[in-house]
Amino acid sequence: MNCILLPAANFSLANALIDAPEQIEHINKILGAQVGDTLKIGQLGGHLGTAIIDEMTSEQIQLGNVQLSLAPPPKLEVTVVLALPRPKVLRRLIMDMTALGVRDIVLINSYRTQKSYWQSPLLARLDEFVLEGLQQGVDTIAPRITLQKRFKPFVEDQLASLITNRAIVAHPYSELSLGQYLQQHSAYYSALQPQSSLPSVVCIGAEGGWIDYEIELLAGQGCQAVNIGRRVLRTEAAVNALLGQWLL
Template structure:
């Protein structure tokens, strides 16, 4: 947690905030902060800045807050991701916001087990929690846009052409296409399949929509490593 994220409604009219949840625990036990200390904070979907502790005891912390810096820029990147297995969701969603992905579209795919769509881990509150964890790691405040598309064919046929307009549309698919390029200077739409990969039918639908395939070499990476590896290559550090 490299910044403490605050929701706008948590900040009162005097630019003061009272915390007693796990963010307080972090300030109290990890930072071991005392009154007068300052901590890095951010306003969700707003600026980052400084919180000055005016009071802290074993129950909570009160801070005066000031937001004066812009958060890191987002990557010009939309990720289209086959729904991962539930136990991977937390890590992957946290990485999405940590890496600075602007938009995530989670889609169905033949190799996605139907039961995954009913996982309680996909509740809005959980997803928000994981995304905020990634933002707090990366000192970012801006939530990525996240949507879910349970029907593959209508998505790729009807929605995908609009999504990829004015972007470089790439599908990560082992053993095909070109090596993943480095340091692109344009917006990218990047499709990543499920464990076991997209089917040939699905890959062809992406090709029909205008995608080109790229690969990361002869090693097959787990989805969460592929996401980080691809993102890190596609854009230079910023």
């Protein structure tokens, strides 16, 4: 955790209360903080700032002199449409995308998504993973996450409304590379809008990627297939490699 995020209910005037066991353990064992020390904190959905530890017990930490004056960092102007991955990968991906600042995440079914993934208890814990990502990335605004269990209806009826300029679909067998794609749209760059050449939607498959039928449906909605090299990457690597473009 690079900051401690608390819900609005835990704040009262210039005071705040930490009562989540994971946060208390982190403050004690990782930070080694003591009464009088300053912590980086934030209010979920609000601002970031600092507070001073007034009192510590095994069950709660009282904070005083709370000052929340810093706005959270801006979101990346991108929606990630991600084929629901294996449960053990889901936590890491939600954390990473949240820490990177992705604005919207759509978890979607695909041919290579096993039906059992949709019954995973981890889907009920997405808020936990988002909180971990926010505390890692020092942010307070959670991404919007939606679940879409039907691929074709989503692509044909809803995807177009998410595309504000362009869209890409990661596909290792595409002839067009991401670098070539960005060069083609470099004319859109400007000093005031440095991200304007980047697409507003990125579609990323599960392990094994998209099948041809899915690529064709996505292409029908204006998604340009691009590769990020000839290596077939794990989903985590592909997500971070692609989203790195928005951080540059």
